Amino acid sequence: MAGALALISAAALQPATAQDKRVIKIGVIGILAEAGLYVAAERGFFAQEGLQAEFLKDMYGPDGFPALATGQIDAMGGAFGPELINAVARGINAKVVAGMSSYIPGWDSGFLTVRKELIDSGRVKDYKDLKGLKVALAPALPNLTDYFASRYLALGGLTLKDVTIVNVPFANMIAALKTGGVDFAHTSEPMSTLTVGSGVAVKWKPVTSYAPVGLTVAMLQFGSNMLEKTPETGERVLAAYIRGARYYNDALKKPTGRGEIADILIKYTPVKSRPLYDKLAFSYSDPDAAISVDGMQDMAGYFARSTGTKPVDARTLVDERFRLAAVKRLGPYQK
Missing domain, CATH: 3.40.190.10 (Periplasmic binding protein-like II)
Structure with a gap:
């Protein structure tokens, strides 16, 4: 063959x-x-x-x-x-x-998205500050969302055990961020831009800062x-x-x-x-x-x-x- x-x-x-x-x-x-x-x-x-x-x-x-x-x-x-x-x-x-x-750098179409209130208040300044917050992960685990979470949390010396996991389908992530049901999530375009446009979150870190090159x-x-x-x-x-x-x-x-x-x-x-x-x-x-x-x-x-x-x-x-x-x-x- x-x-x-x-x-x-x-x-x-x-x-x-x-x-x-x-x-x-x-x-x-x-x-x-x-x-x-x-x-x-x-x-x-x-x-x-x-x-x-x-x-x-x-x-x-x-x-x-x-x-x-x-x-x-x-x-x-x-x-x-x-x-x-x-x-x-x-x-x-x-x-x-x-x-x-x-x-690849320069083509970031995915982001670690964090509720704007947490950034503006200074609650989240570094990866370690994610400890104790609620992360949105798409069901069913494991998948790409918890894989990414394991990598960006590690940059703050954290693991998934240090945050509260909330299972949220991709289609509901903007609503979950808006209501405070979750505090942060890995999102891809166009969801990332839509989330920012709604005023509820910011594109805090580009995916190339935590994904393998x-x-x-x-x-x-x-x-x-x-x-x-x-x-x-x-x-x-x-x-x-x-x-x-x-x-x-x-x-x-x-x-x-x-x-x-x-x-x-x-x-x-x-x-x-x-x-x-x-x-x-x-x-x-x-x-x-x-x-x-x-x-x-x-x-x-x-x-x-x-x-x-x-x-x-x-x-x-x-x-x-x-x-x-x-x-x-x-x-x-x-x-």
């Missing part, structure tokens, strides 16, 4: 004609971090690869893996978490094949359809996605590019307020869809400690052949 891509002829890698287009079903969350996928669809990069992308909202995580296993969907987005580890342990053939959003937080995963049955199609999907990610990066460097990307995201995500895009921080999409395996390993170690299980080797959850083949065909990213 590893040599399957190498056996594909150069002719087979050329874009298919319109009549040969294959529908690729991709489970998505509908978040800003998936921008590369939506740009690829809107700018015709999937079509140029002989593909038609069909995005299925809310088909990810625990709900997505059964569909991935049975071939109902070909790929899905999402964050790395126990769901993937558990799915693979159950025998589901699923692999992370591309990074869609990473945390280059941590991949949104990933594209393949199931057996792409991994085993049609690996050449998987390479086409990655080529289209990478072109979308590169276009996204290039567009954001231009004066009018922010508006162009905003229009695409308004079409595909629940974030419909055009003025909001002028305020929020956009996610970083690596132009080669690189995956931080070291970051995944750090998260896997935390999940194992939290559940009392043996740590998984993150390298066994990643398949880079599609990404590397696509990058080789497309050539180096021209910055």
Whole structure:
């Protein structure tokens, strides 16, 4: 199987004609971090690869893996978490094949958000001051929110045992901060900017101050359809996605590019307020869809400690052949 891509002829890698287009079903969350996928669809990069992308909202995580296993969907987005580890342990053939959003300095699209009253009063000046306060963590634990909490609390010599944990779904975090039901939380865009705009909290620390450098937080995963049955199609999907990610990066460097990307995201995500895009921080999409395996390993170690299980080797959850083949065909990213 590893040599399957190498056996594909150069002719087979050329874009298919319109009549040969294959529908690729991709489970998505509908978040800003998936921008590369939506740009690829809107700018015709999937079509140029002989593909038609069909995005299925809310088909990810625990709900997505059964569909991935049975071939109902070909790929899905999402964050790395126990769901993937558990799915693979159950025998589901699923692999992370591309990074869609990473945390790097200068591209902070996540923040440790703290109630404004606590900052203005001087109650919270440093990480150690979070002791005894209430932290919002999304159910069910462990997940990315408590992983991040363990890291920023450690900067103040604290652990999760030093704070009060309140389980709050992402959709309710702004309300919880507003009522004082919680005092701080890790939030991502656009929630971070919406929270600040409501006057109830501040973006106190950028995520890159407490997350591993280059941590991949949104990933594209393949199931057996792409991994085993049609690996050449998987390479086409990655080529289209990478072109979308590169276009996204290039567009954001231009004066009018922010508006162009905003229009695409308004079409595909629940974030419909055009003025909001002028305020929020956009996610970083690596132009080669690189995956931080070291970051995944750090998260896997935390999940194992939290559940009392043996740590998984993150390298066994990643398949880079599609990404590397696509990058080789497309050539180096021209910055």
